[in-house]
Amino acid sequence: MxxxxxxxxxxxxxxxxxxxxxxxxxxxxxxxxxxxxxxxxxxxxxxxxxxxxxxxxxxxxxxxxxxxxxxxxxxxxxxxxxxxxxxxxxxxxxxxxxxxxxxxxxxxxxxxxxxxxxxxxxxxxxxxxxxxxxxxxxxxxxxxxxxxxxxxxxxxxxxxxxxxxxxxxxxxxxxxxxxxxxxxxxxxxxxxxxxxxxxxxxxxxxxxxxxxxxxxxxxxxxxxxxxxxxxxxxxxxxxxxxxxxxxxNANATLISKKQSYWITGYFEVLLIGFCLQNNVFNLARTSDYGALSLLTLVFEIINLLWFVGLIAALSPHRQSLQTWARYRRERVSKRRGFWKSDLVQDLIWGEKSPAVVAVAINLGIKTAIWGAWILSWPSNSEKMQAILGLILSLNWILIYAVIVQSLLFMKTDKRSLWASMTVTALIAFPPVFFGLLSMPFYKNPGVWLLTAFPLMAVKEASVITVFMVILGQWSAMTLLSLQLRRQMRLAGVSASKALFAK
Incomplete structure (x- = not known):
């Protein structure tokens, strides 16, 4: 026509x-x-x-x-x-x-x-x-x-x-x-x-x-x-x-790290705004902390989905990571103080560097906003339980971020599929498994703290159990981070050797 x-x-x-x-x-x-x-x-x-x-x-x-x-x-x-x-x-x-x-x-x-x-x-x-x-x-x-x-x-x-x-x-x-x-x-x-x-x-x-x-x-x-x-x-x-x-660029991350900080800030402000209402969940008049805990749990689940998507959007793949690892090795001696060092600046702003630090900063933005809301609650005991739940949740998300970044560094062409399947299994399998075994969170809070939904069980668990789980999370995060660092160092050495051999 x-x-x-x-x-x-x-x-x-x-x-x-x-x-x-x-x-x-x-x-x-x-x-x-x-x-x-x-x-x-x-x-x-x-x-x-x-x-x-x-x-x-x-x-x-x-x-x-x-x-x-x-x-x-x-x-x-x-x-x-x-x-x-x-x-x-x-x-x-x-x-x-x-x-x-x-x-x-x-x-x-x-x-x-x-x-x-x-x-x-x-x-x-x-x-x-x-x-x-x-x-x-x-x-x-x-x-x-x-x-x-x-x-x-x-x-x-x-x-x-x-x-x-x-x-x-x-x-x-x-x-x-x-x-x-x-x-x-x-x-x-x-x-x-x-x-x-x-x-x-x-x-x-x-x-x-x-x-x-x-x-x-x-x-x-x-x-x-x-x-x-x-x-x-x-x-x-x-x-x-x-x-x-x-x-x-088909190999580029979906958003830059700088964009992620602004978007996460807006997203968290958007969510927290629905918690500040005169008609329901008014903290000046209500003593229904169960309702507040439920509201916090709902928004934590939304945040979990948000950060899983954010990890996928920020995490570079093998080729970008290899280039960054070699580039970092070539200029590792250039130091201008810790915060102004090339490494720290790359991890915070660089688009080819691992996304773990950027995910941690986004989690910090989220924690600052939600922590301020939780601290406005009248009950100190409820505050402590909610804050511990937030810490447990952000630790699990950081662990997922390190796992995803490590899996995206694999040589296989199916690394994205492996990363998505692994994170999906880590999130979905434990609660389904405990449910099939008739292990509800109010009877077995310790094991439910090991899931992606710790806020469900933190109120029922003892303080010692919660802190033991947090220590375990930090230990797992340290080991996984060291393994990722080792992968990056070896990749940088191999890439540099290949380059100089030419």
Whole structure:
């Protein structure tokens, strides 16, 4: 299909032109238009037979679910599938070598690959607007709904591209993950729609829920939408940075160490904000420390998943580590004080150095934020138990970081698979095993301290047992670190010998 406006788009973004020419075939356009119009007709017919007088409200509510889900899920599926085809055909590396910038290529993919989905949904927008106006929904709220869906698409599409560039070409898996994360957002939006239709519209007084963030009520429609838009924007930006790095260099870490410190700081502030509320878990009024412990446990599990992902994003692979080990050996004599020494600066900021120190700094950021919150608790005994639990948790994460870095230094091509399988087994196997043996944490707290979820058992365990486990963790961490250091030293010697032999 050759149209003048498509050629003009090509002047702005050649990759977009390539995608449009590949997808805007007459057959594809007819199928998209036919499916969209037929679906609208069938939906109208069905709802008219089911609810004669409230058809517009019923149709509006139905479209609020169908249109965003089609846009998100079909777009994610098509993007991952497209990159999978590019990889199998060998054209992905060809695209990398083109003179276009990575931003131009990635934007072209996001705008061009799902173009048929965009057209199909666009044909349904007039019906959606008509039913919204008929249902009495103010236009400003409809506009905000579209803006939120657009921001959500940017986030999920960017994440889908990153997922594909990391080797995740299973489109069904990426689509399922998108559905899991998109479902709560759509529930909130549709609940808000119901509230708007049930009363006179006032964006400052409509409360969707009683949730607060740093005592700021997010139930207000304006604040909740602003909060969601802000987070979509920030996380899209950071994923975009990782996507650009990975697109330009397939061996680069997803984020730099400096970026990780900022991202972790924001993530922890985001989480801790939900602990500071006037309505629930108000420490000035509550004595329900069991609820506080449960809240801490929930966020520790979230943090565990976060840091597992962070370890994967920061840990360089064998080739980068070998280069760094040889480079370090060549300039090991250059000293300018401990903190300003080349080694310390490399471990904190260098992108090819082992990630263990950077993970420790990120854990320090997390511990400082959560420790300050725990110290605000009225009960000293609860404070001590929670702090000991935090120490146990961060020790296990550091041990995982050393193990992952050691496994990524193996010579096998499957080192990423070995690292992910090992960490998954270390996290999942112990609690499953103890559960099968009928060893609950409240009866056997000592063994549960050896799992990735020590906060469950720290309250039931004696102080001596907790400190013995901490000493054991430090001993294991020391031995593993020495082994990693030995690997790095031997690699540096071997690489230097090979270089000088040439």
């Amino acid at each position: 050759n149209l003048p406006w498509i050629e003009r788009l090509g002047d702005w973004n050649p990759q977009l032109l390539r995608e449009l020419k590949g997808h805007l075939k007459n057959r594809n356009l007819l199928i998209a238009a036919g499916v969209s119009l037929l679906t609208q007709f069938l939906l109208l017919t069905y709802l008219y037979e089911q609810a004669h007088y409230s058809i517009w409200e019923s149709l509006f509510s139905t479209l609020n679910w169908i249109l965003p889900l089609i846009l998100l899920l079909a777009g994610v599926y098509m993007l991952i599938t497209d990159l999978g085809k590019e990889e199998r055909r060998g054209t992905l590396n060809f695209i990398r070598l083109s003179p276009q910038s990575s931003q131009s290529i990635l934007i072209g993919k996001m705008l061009g690959v799902p173009i048929i989905v965009y057209l199909g949904v666009a044909l349904a927008v007039p019906l959606h607007l008509w039913t919204a106006i008929s249902a009495g929904v103010p236009f400003i709220f409809i506009l905000s709904f579209y803006l939120l869906i657009g921001a959500g698409c940017c986030f999920f599409y960017t994440a889908a591209l990153l997922y594909a560039f990391l080797g995740g070409f299973q489109a069904w898996a990426g689509t399922f993950l998108s559905f899991v994360f998109a479902w709560p957002l759509l529930q909130i939006l549709n609940f808000a729609m119901d509230l708007v239709r049930s009363k006179d519209f006032d964006s400052t007084s409509i409360n969707i829920y009683s949730l607060e963030w740093f005592y700021l009520p997010l139930g207000s429609l304006v604040l909740s939408e602003g909060f969601i838009m802000l987070n979509f924007g920030l996380w899209t930006y950071w994923i975009w940075q990782a996507l650009n790095r990975r697109f330009s």
